[in-house]
Amino acid sequence: MSLFGGTISSLENGLNYASLKNKTIAQNIANVDTPNYKAKNVSFKQMLTDAKSETISAYRTDARHYDFDIKTSTPGVYSYENFNYRSNGNGVDMDAEQASLAENTIYYNALVERISSKFNTLNNVIKGGK
Incomplete structure (x- = not known):
């Protein structure tokens, strides 16, 4: 059972995404003029799938050694390999990237407001409504 019912961890995962x-x-906007650069995107579904796999665990020779995992790549990020938006092989559509940036900013700000509201509610409960 989670202390906060899983809501805060779900919001945290959304903020990470x-x-x-x-x-x-x-990165796509910064490389808009780079020849043969392929635009990248993030898939939340792919991010969850990749987070479950592709980890390297340490070999422990003693039970007192710390156990840790290392992720081998950034999960959820993929590129459009066969898409050329410009004649120089660049695959970045600046209008689509700006629209996606605006949409993602609104999503991020909504999550920040929601988690802030959750923390304010917890703070109010801890202080006894004062």
């Missing part, structure tokens, strides 16, 4: 998507869009 939105942050990764924002980084990917920024």
Whole structure:
């Protein structure tokens, strides 16, 4: 049983997704003039699938050694390999990237407001409604 009912962890996962998507869009916009650059995108479904797999675990020779996992790649990010938007082989559509950035920003801000509201409610409960 989760202390907060899983809501905060779900919001955290959503914020991680939105942050990764924002980084990917920024990378696409930064490489709009790079020849043969292929645009990247983030899939939440693929992100969940990749997060379950592709981890490297440490070999422990003693039970007292710490156990840790290392992810081998950024989960959920994929590129459009066969798509050329420009004649130089670049696959970035600047209008689509800006629209996607605006949409992702709205999504991210909504999640931040929701998690902030959750923390304010918890703070109010801890203080006894004062």
